[in-house]
Amino acid sequence: MVYRVEVDLDLCQGHAMCELEAPDYFRVPKRGQVEIVDAEPPDEARTEIMQAVRSCPTQALTVRGIGE
Numbered sequence: 849m850v851y852r853v854e855v856d857l858d859l860c861q862g863h864a865m866c867e868l869e870a871p872d873y874f875r876v877p878k879r880g881q882v883e884i885v886d887a888e889p890p891d892e893a894r895t896e897i898m899q900a901v902r903s904c905p906t907q908a909l910t911v912r913g914i915g916e
Contacts, residue, residue, distance in 0.1 A: 850914040853887050853897060859908035866909060869900035882908065 853873070864876035873893065875883045889897055901909040 850888065851891075851894070852912050852914055853884050853889065853901070854910045854912060855882050855884060856908045856910070857881050859906045860904075861906050861908075863905050865903040865905060866900040869903050870896045873897060874900060888914075 860881040862876050862879065862881050864882075866874040866882055867876045870893070873885050873889050873896070875885055877883070897911060901911055
């Protein structure tokens with residue numbers, strides 16, 4: 849299934865938990881907010897992506913199926 853990772857920058861506080869969980873897909877510069885490296889990652893990365901989304905303390909990340 850094709851999916852997309854989205855961020856609400858109004859919620860992101862730059863804790864970088866997502867980067868710790870999935871460094872190939874998220875970057876958080878010092879004193880910055882998350883940058884999504886690949887907004888439509890491969891299905892093989894779904895477990896890693898979902899763990900990163902769940903680890904966000906401000907719930908700034910979402911995963912949506914394409915077409916939702």
